[in-house]
Amino acid sequence: MLKVSRYFEDYIVGAERRTTGRTLTEADIVLHAGQTGDWFPHHVDAEWCATQDFGQRIAHGTLILSVAIGMTASEINPVAFSYGYDRIRFIRPIFIGDTITVTARIAGTRDHPRRANQGFVDEQVMVTNQRGDVVLSLVHIYLVERKSPAPPDDTPPPGGD
Amino acid sequence: MLKVSRYFEDYIVGAERRTTGRTLTEADIVLHAGQTGDWFPHHVDAEWCATQDFGQRIAHGTLILSVAIGMTASEINPVAFSYGYDRIRFIRPIFIGDTITVTARIAGTRDHPRRANQGFVDEQVMVTNQRGDVVLSLVHIYLVERKSPAPPDDTPPPGGD
Amino acid sequence: MLKVSRYFEDYIVGAERRTTGRTLTEADIVLHAGQTGDWFPHHVDAEWCATQDFGQRIAHGTLILSVAIGMTASEINPVAFSYGYDRIRFIRPIFIGDTITVTARIAGTRDHPRRANQGFVDEQVMVTNQRGDVVLSLVHIYLVERKSPAPPDDTPPPGGD
Amino acid sequence: MLKVSRYFEDYIVGAERRTTGRTLTEADIVLHAGQTGDWFPHHVDAEWCATQDFGQRIAHGTLILSVAIGMTASEINPVAFSYGYDRIRFIRPIFIGDTITVTARIAGTRDHPRRANQGFVDEQVMVTNQRGDVVLSLVHIYLVERKSPAPPDDTPPPGGD
Amino acid sequence: MLKVSRYFEDYIVGAERRTTGRTLTEADIVLHAGQTGDWFPHHVDAEWCATQDFGQRIAHGTLILSVAIGMTASEINPVAFSYGYDRIRFIRPIFIGDTITVTARIAGTRDHPRRANQGFVDEQVMVTNQRGDVVLSLVHIYLVERKSPAPPDDTPPPGGD
């Protein structure tokens, strides 16, 4: 795995990266149900699903989320920390055999309200299926060290309102 | 698994539920690294971790999130849909052998900006370790059917700005 | 998970509960073969199975049993202990893609031959496939605390002869 | 894997086989909880277990059973079928790190009440830990073809009373 | 598992053994990608594979190798040690649903260049699919104790040139 130190000032708003694809399988759902203990019939009861509008088993939202985030973890940045996620939305279901691809775009950078030596980088993550439909979107917030300190300001905390 | 139809009007702000505990193990981290493909040394290289401030391998944020959400999936509500999550924050690391417990509290209900027959229910999810420290927090947003329609209003979409 | 203290006297003979369904997958068989080390061709060799009467890979008996028992583990009873199982019978094969549902009925209660403060509760467990055929049956024996002691009697030990 | 045709007449009452050992690990418990959906705190909550008499996480009964049966599946007998198990008893808990060994002894053979060309073979299975304590016992019932038919008799069905 | 002490002198060149078959599944590929961290689209992206000459997802070479070697591990020989492998060749792809069988033949025995009490045994391992095509071949080298010492000679080291 590559280790590259990218500082707050190094992030370019609009810069985008795109992963290769990954097919989500029945095995992924079984393993995720196993790891999380979520055996809701929506995910593991094919007979019942056949009687519902969606018609077949659907992947757990946390499975799509976890795999998508993992797919973007291609490069280690020693000066960045995963601070959290905002506005995770489950837009379309993922069925067994669908293939997801992840696009991550630097959506913006923000000063930290109190720390002069760190800033927030917002990465817009979009997960699409093989038809190009967006199935999940979220904002991944990184707390990143600055090369040179910035004066504290009064920006509200991330995701705040 | 229990199936209970809880409508928008049935949710009581402040109502709280608490799970039993679950110990996060080395096996959980290995399985989650396997499912997500995230083999960052923070999670799987004990030697390197020993040289860092945190000192030992830490669980993936998506592992804690997925397990915590799964721990709250104890009851099927046929009239509610998982809409998304807001303000996921990784507050403290979870180490191998830590035991997490999840508390979920109905934080609020909101009309849907356009749909009169559905509303949003915000559930504040707090994950604590065996010392009672909060390690992860998020808001789980459910889209829930109403028993009786409400007049559309102009509330901004959830998590919007 | 719910914790409910049900004492020996609380069990009502004939009381029945029914689970949601679960589809048994190829992944379940692969994982169970992996956990148990049972790689008999009946479970993992599709080519050979196609030459046999049953025609396709069949789930391990211990897989159906373990999953079925797990599906009934929905509520924690602090005053009951799993004592054992009697008369486990493999009645029909389960194939990949079959969906099982479990029905558990309190079949009877028995005094403990020596302990006045505990009794045996026999739960008849029936596993059915999506066509309603019974595929596995067993009696799950619980050793349960009594609210009030019963005089020892000379009932033979459970499953004894 | 060896394939050896052993007919009803070939089984010698008292014949015994003994497996090598297997250490049951935290990973086995996590995987079994995952496969079965049984996340009872007895198996996965180390903190709560520390407050109980048994003091630490214990393996699922179905895990010990499944692994033990798998350990005895060393030889394929094309003329024998697993009919069921009788008198499964959980005698002692298995903790993480305990090593189990399985001894299987032909306890008896019985005619089939109706089928002249098959008989029942009862194999007494004993699972012991590293201290030689019996932790689980059961009778594995095989339905085995005969070389030469036997006249139907009036033996009661297996495990019956 | 059988334990049989086979000494260097006991190996007969040309002796051959053949395993039962095993169907390689989508779950095997997902689990192996998980264990190894190799998520190359050749193994996990069905959409991309459909655009390639091979047309569908293919098993990892290390998966076929690991499973094949495991399938030959049927008998414990306390006086033999796995020294290494030579000339592993990936001859044909294995697709999801293919069934492999392994044939292992003692190809030769060689003195150890320096140790009089041990010798090398070369086992030719051939993995075939359900059509009988060879998909993988290798030489498994065992270092085996001798019953009686042999004079050191000047044979070059195994696989050397």
Add this chain to the structure above:
Amino acid sequence: MLKVSRYFEDYIVGAERRTTGRTLTEADIVLHAGQTGDWFPHHVDAEWCATQDFGQRIAHGTLILSVAIGMTASEINPVAFSYGYDRIRFIRPIFIGDTITVTARIAGTRDHPRRANQGFVDEQVMVTNQRGDVVLSLVHIYLVERKSPAPPDDTPPPGGD
């Protein structure tokens, strides 16, 4: 994952890359025993291992091999194909908790004996533990497209004798 087309002519003999570390866990061994069906006591019986010279459970050779190869699969080269491995040697055991790092060095390039548009690239793979001891070594042979054809020669096939 990066996709970079490296042709035969692009490989520089002596070029070396080094991975981050990965700690091999009890869970890895349990999962690999599960995937391969190799439950030899050397890997899964802690009690028996304690009576042997090596003193504790050791990782499967195929586990170290598979993980090490996976750790080097960091970049997709559309014009290279994994042809095979030569001279795999198990030099030291890996115990639970050991951390491996992989170094891969281009050891040489060779014309293909018959194909003018492809050549062989030999990559020497060395796996070391946390003390820097080499535990496994092998040569990974890639078949790589050439930018410009080379005249066929009479080089013996790779790993030949």
